[in-house]
Amino acid sequence: MTDAPTTAAPSTTLSMQAAINLALEHALAQDDRTLVFGEDVGKLGGVFRVTDGLQERFGADRVFDTPLAESAIMGMAVGLALHGFRPIPEIQFDGFSYPAMNQIITQLARMHYRTRGAAPMPVTLRLPSFGGIRSPEMHSESLEAIFAHVPGLKVASPSTPTDAYQLLRQSIADPDPVIFMEPKARYWNKAPFDAAMALADTPPIGSSRVVRPGKHVTLVAWGAMVSRCIRAAEFAAEDGVELEVLDLRWLKPIDAAGLAASVGRTRRAVVVHEAPLTAGLGAEVGTLITEQCFGTLRAPVQRVTGYDVPYPPGDLEDHYLPSTDRILSAVQRVLEYRRG
């Protein structure tokens, strides 16, 4: 096995940043057509140290710094994919993907369709995403609904180190373009990790995961909101209310069957995301639940989200991001709802 763990012993504890680094290392070792590039990913090793040491190990031909031009980064990824490479570009922060949208939407997402299948686009765009790090403007955007709305793109977001490793290896191996949204706020949170087991246990693309079972209400979340929902579930358990937490993992394709299975049991659902409310992915999730579970639902699906404003300055983000209290308030609304 060419991709056996080299820098992490089995059954160790790893941060998500280190797990992503390991996934990139293993992908680069497995296939020499794999390339990692972006702003500061080479010599510096990334502003979050996610690509640390990769240029030293694999050389500056395969792990390299680009000019500060996101449209060029994504245009280059498309060109390299056309020529048989497997590019893993990084756009340093979510908000920097705006200048690259033309390349992503008009080229990357539709090249496979345009060529009637002749030109697959095995590109994984690593996009450090979401808030929670007290950042300045343009560094805490939640763009999953924008990307999920573009035909031809897949969208994934991990919540744990193991999840990050699995989803990234899977995204890189997939022949389609994947927008891989890394929750920055979780980069240094450590959890038990075993790369070989993670790889062997990887669920299919489009799978969600029940990360905490419960019977009264399902909380649906992704990225950094998953751990917050687990905390809310721990609080609710003190009051005898059992919340199930479903980590969506794949934001496109969405695991409609997984949603139906969970909410079919609990009969109530609350969707939690950082992105603004209007036309957010919570609307899609809520509709998928309603379409499948209308007869068993005891209350309308509730959403707990950011507000319809630009992401605020760091000092105000605790007021913007869904808090455990806001999540519990929505839980109480679905618990006490009565058909009138």
Place this chain on the structure above:
Amino acid sequence: MAEISFNLPDLGEGLIDAKVLEWLVSVGDYVERGAPIVEVETTKSALELPSPRAGTVARLHAEEDEDIKVGDPLITFEVPDDSAGIVGTVPQQDAEPKRRVRVQLPDDED
């Protein structure tokens, strides 16, 4: 550990260099962001420069009484690897949230 260097910033008014009058920190000192690190003299005035970040001083790039140009290295900090990001602060672990909201099952829950 990672190292982060800072250059003499543009002090305004078209000034192109400054003389280091006195270092207010030494190699090995831990410095908070915003704490004064050096007093410099320009042709206009003497002023204290605040530290652009927190960290342990690894190197000072000029002697006292030495002139340095705007843009030349001034000071290098040693910082933990996981705080070396140039933007924002990634938490090491979750802050414990304050809880105010209680929840309750309906009376007729089956």
